[in-house]
Amino acid sequence: MVNAVFFDLDNTLYDTKLQVDSARRNAVKAMIGSGLDVEFADAFKRLNEVVSRHGSNFKNHYDELLKSYGMATEEKIIAAGIVAYHETKKAYLVPYPDTIRTLLRLKELGLKTGVVTDGVPVKQWEKLIMLGLGDFFDVVVVNSEGGRVKPDPTSLIEAAEKVGVDPSECMIVGDRLDRDILAGNRAGFTTVQLVKGHQSVPRDTQEEPDYMITELSGILEIIK
Amino acid sequence: MVNAVFFDLDNTLYDTKLQVDSARRNAVKAMIGSGLDVEFADAFKRLNEVVSRHGSNFKNHYDELLKSYGMATEEKIIAAGIVAYHETKKAYLVPYPDTIRTLLRLKELGLKTGVVTDGVPVKQWEKLIMLGLGDFFDVVVVNSEGGRVKPDPTSLIEAAEKVGVDPSECMIVGDRLDRDILAGNRAGFTTVQLVKGHQSVPRDTQEEPDYMITELSGILEIIK
Numbered sequence: 001m002v003n004a005v006f007f008d009l010d011n012t013l014y015d016t017k018l019q020v021d022s023a024r025r026n027a028v029k030a031m032i033g034s035g036l037d038v039e040f041a042d043a044f045k046r047l048n049e050v051v052s053r054h055g056s057n058f059k060n061h062y063d064e065l066l067k068s069y070g071m072a073t074e075e076k077i078i079a080a081g082i083v084a085y086h087e088t089k090k091a092y093l094v095p096y097p098d099t100i101r102t103l104l105r106l107k108e109l110g111l112k113t114g115v116v117t118d119g120v121p122v123k124q125w126e127k128l129i130m131l132g133l134g135d136f137f138d139v140v141v142v143n144s145e146g147g148r149v150k151p152d153p154t155s156l157i158e159a160a161e162k163v164g165v166d167p168s169e170c171m172i173v174g175d176r177l178d179r180d181i182l183a184g185n186r187a188g189f190t191t192v193q194l195v196k197g198h199q200s201v202p203r204d205t206q207e208e209p210d211y212m213i214t215e216l217s218g219i220l221e222i223i224k
Numbered sequence: 225m226v227n228a229v230f231f232d233l234d235n236t237l238y239d240t241k242l243q244v245d246s247a248r249r250n251a252v253k254a255m256i257g258s259g260l261d262v263e264f265a266d267a268f269k270r271l272n273e274v275v276s277r278h279g280s281n282f283k284n285h286y287d288e289l290l291k292s293y294g295m296a297t298e299e300k301i302i303a304a305g306i307v308a309y310h311e312t313k314k315a316y317l318v319p320y321p322d323t324i325r326t327l328l329r330l331k332e333l334g335l336k337t338g339v340v341t342d343g344v345p346v347k348q349w350e351k352l353i354m355l356g357l358g359d360f361f362d363v364v365v366v367n368s369e370g371g372r373v374k375p376d377p378t379s380l381i382e383a384a385e386k387v388g389v390d391p392s393e394c395m396i397v398g399d400r401l402d403r404d405i406l407a408g409n410r411a412g413f414t415t416v417q418l419v420k421g422h423q424s425v426p427r428d429t430q431e432e433p434d435y436m437i438t439e440l441s442g443i444l445e446i447i448k
Contacts, residue, residue: 034358075366076358079349125303134258134300142299 002190002223004138004165005106006156008174009117009124012194012216013099014131019092020056023085024048030084031062034077038069093130098217103136105220112163114139116156116172118149118179138163150174151182156189173219181209192219226414226447228362228389229330230380232398233341233348236418236440237323238355243316244280247309248272254308255286258301262293317354322441327360329444336387338363340380340396342373342403362387374398375406380413397443405433416443 010016028043036043043065050064058064062081063073106113114137117124121142128134139162141155148154160170167188174180175194184191185207193209194216211222234240252267260267267289274288282288286305287297330337338361341348345366352358363386365379372378384394391412398404399418408415409431417433418440435446 034353075345075349076353076364079346079353080358082346083350083353121299122303122306125299126307129300129303129307134304140300 001169002111002171003169004112004114004160004163005171005173005219005223006114006116006159006189008150008172008176008180009115009127010119011175011196012173012180013115013133014093014095014127015196017196019089022092023088024051026088027062027081027085030080031065031077034080035074036066036069036071036077090130093127095131095133096216098215100132102217102220103133105217106223109223111223112138112165114141114159114163116141116143116150116159118143118145118147120144150176150179151186153183153187156183156187160187160189171219171223173213173216177207177209182207184209190222192222194218225393226335226395227393228336228338228384228387229395229397229443229447230338230340230383230413232374232396232400232404233339233351234343235399235420236397236404237339237357238317238319238351239420241420243313246316247312248275250312251286251305251309254304255289255301258304259298260290260293260295260301314354317351319355319357320440322439324356326441326444327357329441330447333447335447336362336389338365338383338387340365340367340374340383340407342367342369342371344368374400374403375410377407377411380407380411384411384413395443395447397437397440401431401433406431408433414446416446418442 007013024047025044028040028047032038032040032043046068047061047065050061050068054061054064062078066073066077103113115128119142121144124142125134125140128140139159141159143149143155156172157167160167171190171192172180172184173192173194177193181191181193191209192211192213194213196214213219231237248271249268252264252271256262256264256267270292271285271289274285274292278285278288286302290297290301327337339352343366345368348366349358349364352364363383365383367373367379380396381391384391395414395416396404396408397416397418401417405415405417415433416435416437418437420438437443
């Protein structure tokens with residue numbers, strides 16, 4: 001019997017991959033529209049390479065993109081990219097169509113709910129608030145980098161304690177086998193992997209979830 | 225005869241003070257709505273004090289606000305403030321009602337236009353783009369902190385050269401006597417101060433503008 005459901009945040013309650021991909025595309029388009037005289041597909045490929053090389057928290061992706069074309073920094077073009085990126089990210093920061101409906105149904109069923117996610121705590125909270133989900137959960141745990149991030153099961157077990165439900169009656173829903181599912185299996189939770197078609201979920205682990213779903217609302221069938 | 229008009233950006237093409245004041249108010253309201261149990265007026269006053277003390281580019285205004293109440297950092301409350309602040313800033317980042325009309329009229333009259341502003345170049349360009357003004361000007365000069373910021377007249381003289389107009393035929397429009405007007409007088413420009421009712425323009429300088437206006441479109445009368 002499931003009495004508490006915990007969710008990963010990114011790619012579980014909303015579509016991070018679509019958000020970031022769209023934001024990068026629109027950034028490149030805006031830069032071209034502001035005078036960057038290059039071919040879209042090539043520039044988009046180069047931007048993705050820059051992000052892979054320097055990490056997503058690097059501050060000068062667009063300067064590096066210009067540099068890859070032998071161009072000096074041009075503030076108007078850089079700013080056009082930054083504005084388009086942030087506006088697109090904001091526009092795509094919406095829950096999956098069935099996220100809110102599913103969470104409300106869990107409330108009606110009397111289940112406890114929580115989020116267990118990794119990242120910068122204030123940033124993860126900003127996302128929850130902008131998603132309109134800031135008030136939905138009984139507990140939100142954010143593990144900072146270097147802390148007890150998943151697959152460490154500690155934060156899952158603590159979250160279960162906070163809502164007063166035994167791990168054997170807890171469910172974790174997430175997209176990543178090597179993080180969410182592994183942590184959940186270690187914690188003794190029922191584990192559910194959300195697999196979306198456009199995601200290339202890393203299969204570099206033997207970890208198996210108890211269930212696989214393609215839509216978040218799929219958990220309602222499992223709980224029944 | 226005026227053949228080129230240069231504008232300061234902040235508080236000249238749009239209302240920065242209203243923007244920041246509204247953003248701070250909404251940040252405090254959102255924090256209270258997220259569980260900060262304090263009185264609005266008192267918290268708003270404290271937040272303004274925190275910003276005065278630490279500068280507007282300080283990253284932890286809201287943590288300091290909580291600290292002033294003897295509270296520890298609480299990510300949900302901090303994030304609520306940050307989200308409300310940025311959403312309000314964005315919503316208020318619009319030109320004055322007569323800004324675009326005035327700029328278009330200058331185009332029709334065949335005058336050159338430019339922006340001469342101080343700040344982080346990419347940030348100032350982001351504002352111009354979000355204001356919808358990124359493509360309006362023949363020249364945009366942004367002086368970084370520590371560079372030749374106003375009242376140094378160098379950037380005004382360079383901007384005049386770039387559009388090929390003699391300083392005696394150039395106008396500078398800005399809100400600050402100690403920066404825009406002083407720089408303009410030194411450069412030999414016609415100087416116009418934009419004075420908005422709610423602004424407390426520092427009067428700690430003897431500098432006098434050639435003209436004072438209360439609406440940006442007032443320059444059209446002067447040019448006539």
